Amino acid sequence: MRLQDTLKVARWEFVKNIKSPTFLALTLAMPILMVIGGLVGYLGTASAQKEAQQVAVIDETGALYPILKDYLSTSPVTTIAFAAADRDRLSDEVRAGTYAGYLHITQEAVLTGNVPYYVKDTRDQRAVALSEAVRYSVTRYRLLQAGLSPDQVRLVTAPVVLQVRSLAGEAASWVEMLVPYAVTLILVLAAIFSGQVLMYGVMKEKRNRIVEILLSSISSLDLLLGKLLGFAALGLIQVTIWMAVGLAVAARFIDFGRLSLSAADLAPAVLFFVGGYLLFASLYAAAGATMKDAEETSQAQGLVLIIPMIPLFTASAIIMAPNAFWVRVLSFVPPFTPVTVLLRMAATTLPWWEIAAAFAVMVLSVAFFIIAGARIFDRSILQYDRTISLREIGRMLRREYS
Amino acid sequence: MVEILTVRNLSKQFGSKKAVDDISFSVTRGAVMGLLGPNGAGKTTAIRMIMGILPADRGEVTFSFNGTPGRLDKSKVGYLPEERGLYYDVRVLDNLVYLSALKGKPAAHARREGMAWLKRLGLANYAFQKLEKLSKGMQQKVQFIASVLHQPQLVLFDEPFSGLDPVNQDFMKQVIRELQADGVTILLSAHQMHLVEELCDSIFLINHGREVLSGTLQDIKRRYKENTVELRFSPSQDTSFLKTIPGMRVLKEGPGEASLRYGGTLTPSELVQLLGNRMELQEITVAKPPLHEIFIETVKERGECGETAGHAESSTLGVC
Numbered sequence: 001m002r003l004q005d006t007l008k009v010a011r012w013e014f015v016k017n018i019k020s021p022t023f024l025a026l027t028l029a030m031p032i033l034m035v036i037g038g039l040v041g042y043l044g045t046a047s048a049q050k051e052a053q054q055v056a057v058i059d060e061t062g063a064l065y066p067i068l069k070d071y072l073s074t075s076p077v078t079t080i081a082f083a084a085a086d087r088d089r090l091s092d093e094v095r096a097g098t099y100a101g102y103l104h105i106t107q108e109a110v111l112t113g114n115v116p117y118y119v120k121d122t123r124d125q126r127a128v129a130l131s132e133a134v135r136y137s138v139t140r141y142r143l144l145q146a147g148l149s150p151d152q153v154r155l156v157t158a159p160v161v162l163q164v165r166s167l168a169g170e171a172a173s174w175v176e177m178l179v180p181y182a183v184t185l186i187l188v189l190a191a192i193f194s195g196q197v198l199m200y201g202v203m204k205e206k207r208n209r210i211v212e213i214l215l216s217s218i219s220s221l222d223l224l225l226g227k228l229l230g231f232a233a234l235g236l237i238q239v240t241i242w243m244a245v246g247l248a249v250a251a252r253f254i255d256f257g258r259l260s261l262s263a264a265d266l267a268p269a270v271l272f273f274v275g276g277y278l279l280f281a282s283l284y285a286a287a288g289a290t291m292k293d294a295e296e297t298s299q300a301q302g303l304v305l306i307i308p309m310i311p312l313f314t315a316s317a318i319i320m321a322p323n324a325f326w327v328r329v330l331s332f333v334p335p336f337t338p339v340t341v342l343l344r345m346a347a348t349t350l351p352w353w354e355i356a357a358a359f360a361v362m363v364l365s366v367a368f369f370i371i372a373g374a375r376i377f378d379r380s381i382l383q384y385d386r387t388i389s390l391r392e393i394g395r396m397l398r399r400e401y402s
Numbered sequence: 403m404v405e406i407l408t409v410r411n412l413s414k415q416f417g418s419k420k421a422v423d424d425i426s427f428s429v430t431r432g433a434v435m436g437l438l439g440p441n442g443a444g445k446t447t448a449i450r451m452i453m454g455i456l457p458a459d460r461g462e463v464t465f466s467f468n469g470t471p472g473r474l475d476k477s478k479v480g481y482l483p484e485e486r487g488l489y490y491d492v493r494v495l496d497n498l499v500y501l502s503a504l505k506g507k508p509a510a511h512a513r514r515e516g517m518a519w520l521k522r523l524g525l526a527n528y529a530f531q532k533l534e535k536l537s538k539g540m541q542q543k544v545q546f547i548a549s550v551l552h553q554p555q556l557v558l559f560d561e562p563f564s565g566l567d568p569v570n571q572d573f574m575k576q577v578i579r580e581l582q583a584d585g586v587t588i589l590l591s592a593h594q595m596h597l598v599e600e601l602c603d604s605i606f607l608i609n610h611g612r613e614v615l616s617g618t619l620q621d622i623k624r625r626y627k628e629n630t631v632e633l634r635f636s637p638s639q640d641t642s643f644l645k646t647i648p649g650m651r652v653l654k655e656g657p658g659e660a661s662l663r664y665g666g667t668l669t670p671s672e673l674v675q676l677l678g679n680r681m682e683l684q685e686i687t688v689a690k691p692p693l694h695e696i697f698i699e700t701v702k703e704r705g706e707c708g709e710t711a712g713h714a715e716s717s718t719l720g721v722c
Contacts, residue, residue, distance in 0.1 A: 005504065012500050016492065209487025213548065215455045216481040217504035 005218040009226020014233050017197060026193045027238045031245035038249065052076040053126050056090050056102035058083065061141065064105050068137040077129055094120055101127065103134070110138055181346035182246075183269040184315075184339055186239050188308045191280035194235045196305065198227060198281055202288030202377075220378035224370065228281050235277050268355055269342060275362040276338025279369055280308050283335065286373030289380040290388040311339040322347035331358050334365030372397055405466060406431040406556055406587045407452070412461035414447050414611075421447040423611040424461070429556070429589050429604075434582050436602035437591040438697070444611035445591040446484050449560050452589075453481055467555050477506040480554035484561045484591075486545050490534040494525065494544055497533060498551055505552035512551060519547040523577075539570055546574070550581065557581065559590040563597050575601055595694040605693070609701050623690040628665040628699070631673065634658060634685035643680055658684075663691070 017023050057079050059065035069079050082090060082102070090102045101119035109115045115134050117127060136157065143153045205211045214223055287304045311318065311330065318327050322344040330340045331354070341358045344350055379396045380388045388396075407429040414422040422444040429435045437445050450456040452463050454474050464471045467478045488497050495516055502512035520526045523543045528536055533544065542565055550557060562578070563571045578601060582588060592598045599605070599619055607615040607622075615622050631650075635641075637657040644650055649666020664673060670688040677686060691699075 008500075008503055016489070205487075208490060209483070209485040210489055211487070212450075212455060212483045212485055213481065213487060213501060214504065216453050216479070216483070217476050217501065 002218070002222055005222040006226040006229065009214075009218070009223055010229035010233070013201070013227050013230025017201070017230070017234055018237070020197070022197055022200075023194070023234065023238075026197070027241055030189070030193070031242050034242075035245065035249050050076055051126060052078070053100040053129070054098070055079050055130065056082050056086075056093070056099045058087065058090070058102060058104045060084055060104075060106045061110060063144075064110070064137055064141045067140050068103075068133060071133045071136055075129065075133070077133070091118070094118060100124070103130070105138075110141060113138065181343070183273050184312075184342040184346065186242060187273050187276050187342065188312060188339060189242075190235045190239050191277055191308045192305065194231055194238060195280050195284040195308075197234075198231045199284040199288035199291075199305075202227070202285050203291055206289065207292075215378075219374075221371070221374040224282070224285055224374045224377050227285055228278055228370065231281050232274070232277055235281075239273075268345060271359060272338045272342050272345075272362065275359070275366055276308070276342075278366045279335065279338065279362065282366065282369040282373045283307065286369070286376045289373075289377040290393060292387045307335045308339060311336050311343060315343055318343045319347040322350075328354075332361050334361060334368075337362045337365065404431045404469065405429065407589065408462075408464045408466070408471070409448075409452065410462045410464075412448060412451060412463065413459050414444075414451060414456065415459055420611050422451065422458075422608075425606075425608060425611070425613050426461075427606045427613075427616060429587055431555075431587050432582065432585055433603040434578065434588040434590065434601050436595075436598045436605045437589060437608070438595055438598065438605055438693075439591075439593065439608040439614070441593055443593075443608045445593075445608065446560055447611075448608070449481075449483075449558050449589070449591060453479065453558060465556070477552065478555045480549040480552065480557035482546060482549040482557070482559045482562055484564070486542060486565075488533050488541065488545060488548065491532055493530050494520070494533055494536070495529040497544065498548055501548045502551045505554075507552045515551055515553075516547065519551060520544075523547065539566060542566060543570075546577075550586070554586065556587045556589070559588065561592055562590055563592060563594060571597060595697065596692060599693045607693075607697055607700075609697075614697060614700055614704070619693065622693070622696060626690060626696045626699075628663050628691065629670060629673075629688050630691045630695075631662040631664050631677075632685075632687040633660045633662065633677070633683060635660075635681055635683050639681050641681065647676070664688075 053076065055077055057065055057068065059068075059081060065079070065081050072079060080099075084104075087102075087104070090099065093099050094101055097120070101117050101124075104116050104118065115138065117130065117134075119127060139157060140153055143156055144150075148156065205214070211223075218226075283304050317324075318330075318340060321327060327340065327344065330336050331344065333340075337358055341350070341355070341362075345355075376388075376393055376396050380393075405428040409428065410426045412422055412425050413420070425444075425448065427435075437448065439445055447456065451458045451461075452474075454476070463474070465474055465478075466472070467475055489500075492500075495513065498516040498519075499509050499512040502516070503509060507515075517526065517529060520529050523546075525536075525540060525543060528540065533541060536544065546562070549559070559578070562574060566574060575597070578588060578590070590598060590601070602619060604618050605616065605622060606613065617625075633641075635658055639658075641655065641660060644660065644662065645652055647664075647666065649664055649668075651663045651665075652660060653663055654661040666673075668676065673688060674686055677683060690696075
């Protein structure tokens with residue numbers, strides 16, 4: 001292996017691909033799409049909550065309506081009281097759009113807790129704005145009916161929050177949870193996006209026949225390593241851009257001044273990110289070498305594309321039970337190690353030895369995949385016009401194929 | 403004579419097919435050697451093994467760039483593969499600079515020399531265009547430049563003339579001669595023997611992966627016992643006696659002309675005298691047959707099946 005050659009290839013791949021339309025589109029379009037998607041969702045919810053609406057209320061209890069009106073006094077929802085005899089008229093008015101809907105509060109509704117709200121279209125999300133108000137008002141009415149004084153009612157209805165603290169007394173840090181979780185998502189996205197560019201790049205070199213020229217100058221290991229390093233640098237830039245945009249947008253909603261992100265919080269996540277990226281990239285490059293063209297990605301080798309996503313399919317189970325036996329086993333199965341460990345880091349504090357062992361497994365598997373990838377690359381890359389079968393790949397790895 | 407490349411007992415098998423079967427040869431420094439044979443003879447496999455791109459099953463390849471036999475130093479070898487390929491979405495000069503950098507040449511040197519070569523091959527105006535904008539013939543010239551830009555001591559050209567029109571084939575031959583004049587050693591493979599026999603100092607002919615003939619062109623022709631005889635005469639002449647001459651075979655006969663093959667004991671001057679005594683000749687040519695015919699005859703004698711493609715390129719070989 002010659003480091004000089006590896007670096008030349010890495011530089012070439014970096015410069016060539018950073019200007020490629022695919023890379024630029026993925027790098028720039030992704031945060032823009034995410035920001036647009038987030039803004040649309042946020043603005044949509046916010047506008048639904050802020051939209052002024054008139055709600056008619058039939059209060060057969062005679063005492064609940066004032067509580068409800070008082071609760072909604074600072075919201076964009078205005079209420080108008082009606083008698084029970086007005087039901088039919090109200091139905092027409094709701095249908096005509098005069099009122100967003102009408103509430104029918106009866107003694108039975110108070111007892112059962114099921115308060116009907118009649119609307120023109122049950123999918124109308126504006127009803128959400130009433131939900132908390134009705135819950136609060138009915139609860140307060142029940143308590144007052146039970147004979148509690150207003151002060152006692154205030155005490156009973158005050159919110160209760162379970163504060164989870166460590167034995168040292170520290171409050172749960174959502175940063176500790178957020179960093180590995182965000183890194184996991186970014187790793188999977190970056191690995192899939194730039195991994196695909198790498199895989200198609202290898203296929204293209206094979207299709208263009210340039211690879212034979214390259215191998216007449218450098219070894220397949222140098223070529224593969226150079227590509228991986230070049231794409232790792234590209235991935236890093238991609239991730240930096242995504243994170244910068246993400247943080248800039250998030251800063252509008254979160255006070256980052258209150259967060260304390262230490263190197264200790266970041267280091268394990270970053271290490272697993274880099275290792276995971278190299279692992280997936282080496283898999284993709286080797287897979288690309290065995291395929292004839294892009295259409296082949298739908299075949300067996302193409303399935304490697306979804307490997308980083310597999311632990312994500314079980315992400316909720318991993319986060320709910322981060323120390324379950326199967327989750328621990330999955331942490332040491334090489335292709336799943338980085339994503340599984342990052343998800344576990346988000347859910348619990350892993351013992352240092354387990355992080356170290358998983359990291360060792362990942363480093364060894366990166367070395368294995370690079371060497372195996374180079375061997376497959378070496379033997380497959382001159383098979384220009386066909387896709388290499390899995391059986392042949394097995395023979396290549398056992399050095400029975402040349 | 404110093405040998406820059408020595409191949410000993412090189413063999414390669416793909417499944418049950420022996421692609422290269424125990425071939426041995428050497429290339430003298432400064433010489434042009436032709437590795438010739440029909441399509442599928444094993445030329446490309448042999449060259450890939452020499453370049454270290456394919457591992458050999460058996461045999462040894464040694465290089466002697468500075469007088470001491472050693473292993474392949476890729477920076478001292480140029481390679482034009484049969485399967486042409488460059489980065490089509492990259493500018494011509496950038497392609498050349500990168501490939502030269504992989505051979506250890508600094509970018510500034512590659513840029514300067516690359517421009518000089520592009521100018522020489524009439525492509526200077528395309529230096530900063532993407533390769534995909536160039537015609538196939540132009541791309542092939544760029545590929546040729548990429549194989550020699552780093553000033554190698556030894557160059558392996560695999561089918562350098564395929565895909566080129568006759569004008570460019572001649573031009574390429576001229577450039578190869580110039581490279582040789584500059585001291586570069588060349589091993590070239592081809593299946594169009596008439597194109598390369600005049601270029602080569604020595605020749606190694608293979609078929610089905612095995613050696614058929616080797617040596618200098620003169621040696622091979624001298625060793626071949628038959629001569630071609632071309633006659634022109636008055637259409638009224640009686641030529642029936644030609645078939646009675648021991649060792650004479652009539653290949654083609656028409657009014658006023660005949661093509662013959664003579665493998666008897668007479669020397670060329672004795673044969674001319676004999677024919678001159680028996681008929682009134684307007685023209686007679688006695689010469690050794692072209693290389694491709696020697697190849698085919700030798701393959702047939704060995705019981706291997708060989709045939710000429712027999713159309714536009716009469717010296718393009720095929721196997722049956």
